[in-house]
Amino acid sequence: MEAPLYRGGLEDVARLYTLLRDERGLVVYGYRLDGGSIGFGVVRGASELPLRVEAEAGPGRYRLRSGVSFTTSHQSPKNYLHPPRQVVARVREDLSVEEPGAGEGGVALFAVKPCDLSAVKVLDELFRAGANPLYAARRGRVKFVVVEECLRPGATCFCSTTGSGPTAREGFDVAYAKLGGGTVLFKPGSPAGQGVLEEMGLEEAPESDVAEYRRLAEEASRRACLGVAVEEVQRALRRLMGDRGFWERVSERCLACSSCNMVCPTCFCTELVDEYDGRVNTRVAQWVGCLSYTYGMVAGGHFRRWLYTRYRHFVLHKFLFYPVQTGRLGCVGCGRCVTWCPAGVDLRETLLRAVGEGGG
């Protein structure tokens, strides 16, 4: 199982990007510097790659500064695969339908995070049965995946608890990790990835680098850890499902803004908006968060009127319902919902309190 690791530098990450774009002719989607922040989208040049920044993150706090390695942004591969807003149909007066395409050409997902990779697998499973052909079409365009592992997990990351990071084992073509001091270790995850690394002429990493990589990976794994097992969390949540008091307490500060849903790499819910110009009706599917009041609202009623029921759905869906729907945990431990919650509601705290009050 031991694939060889290759050694390079930051300039080789940029070379890998250029190779995929120019030699392989792929449209490269990845994290890119965008003003003072990092977004996810088409990377137009190597200078847009966020190679020398890191994020200072905490509950309700996120600032970029120069550094070795950034962890997450408020966006994710979901922004490409299941965009925030997409036209799904244009209906004419005679009810004939024109359907826009999902774009053409091969795509590389570049330098996505291990947790992102897990999130994509969750979405793959969720839409597996053809429920979302637009997703399937965009997913089908992905021909190459590069993962940037996290040897320096962020302060809100808990991916080792959710089993989705901070390193990656499968589902990519090339993964790389920054050791610091400008050294980057590359590992192939597929024959195609192996081919690319050989083409780049990288040398095998010396034993000392490999040992350093393993040491840092283990340390990172310890840091990105919640201190409780997912099974304990799930048992507690099952017990607390009907405990209104508990859910009211943990959602006490929530503002129902649904920022958590927007930044979550596995949240996929959409609402349909009809934009009618008097002749053609353009039907737009756009993200809608289960924390928002209108999510479950219907004419003359409401399926989740109380805020605690909406926060509870977010948590239970990730930990209890996705596993039934997809065979995978819906939470990938990326910490985005914690970082981008303006009220500092901390999912990790909710989970720990659940184990505290409903465990045993």
Add this chain to the structure above:
Amino acid sequence: MRSPFAELRRGLVVGEVYEAPNVKTLAVRLVDEVPPPRPGQFNMVYVHGLGEVPLSVSGVREGGRVVEHTVRAAGAVTRALVYREWRGGLIGLRGPYGRGWPLEEAEGHDLLVVAGGMGFAPLRPVLKWVAERRERYGRVNVLVGARTPRDLLFKYELESYRGLPGTRLLLSVDRPEGAWGGHVGLVTDLIRLADVDPGGSYAFVCGPEPMMVNAVKALRERGFREDRVFLSLERRMRCGTGFCGTCQLGHYFTCRDGPVFRLTEVSDYLAVEGV
């Protein structure tokens, strides 16, 4: 790569019947081919320029070439369906979607049908189905409730169900008017009067959720088996096919896994508000 939203079929409205001042049954002839719906399934019904709503199929004619929908004016789309003149006009349909009533499984058993208000719409095809295959079922009891006698759906054909062999029809209203000969009170009160064998009977229930919760209580009290009680549930549906996610009830997608559920599948969730 067609998304479900592009699967819109044109339907020509060929008939309109007012069931009540705010409720109308539309008969729609499909211009484009679709599979015939099974009792309990629904369509996403599209009104140009306004949007789409989930509506149960309340009737099927000509082997599925004509479907009926019974609509109550609630918001923008349903008001347009009820109050506009539609005969000769075009509406859009997608579907049929969802899992319907387990009519084959119930063969050889007694059947109790409990309908509250608009909940009669998805149960009417059950009555037509059974009427065409009467010998396959045991005793059939139909309990129908409405707010007032005027709100009762399908008044013009109720007597024909009473006329079926081995079939009882009991009606109930919250507020009687005129010469009302039926019961007064909750439709679920009628469950204790049902003349079926509780241990061997199937029960199909549809109505407002509090009514269904009451029905479940009454059915349990009478000794109905939980795995033979079926409910048709409603959630906010924006796609009908598992695309939008907003119809979730616990781990179910109500549009795809339901809307008809076996009680044993959902009883834990029904006990938890807003899950």
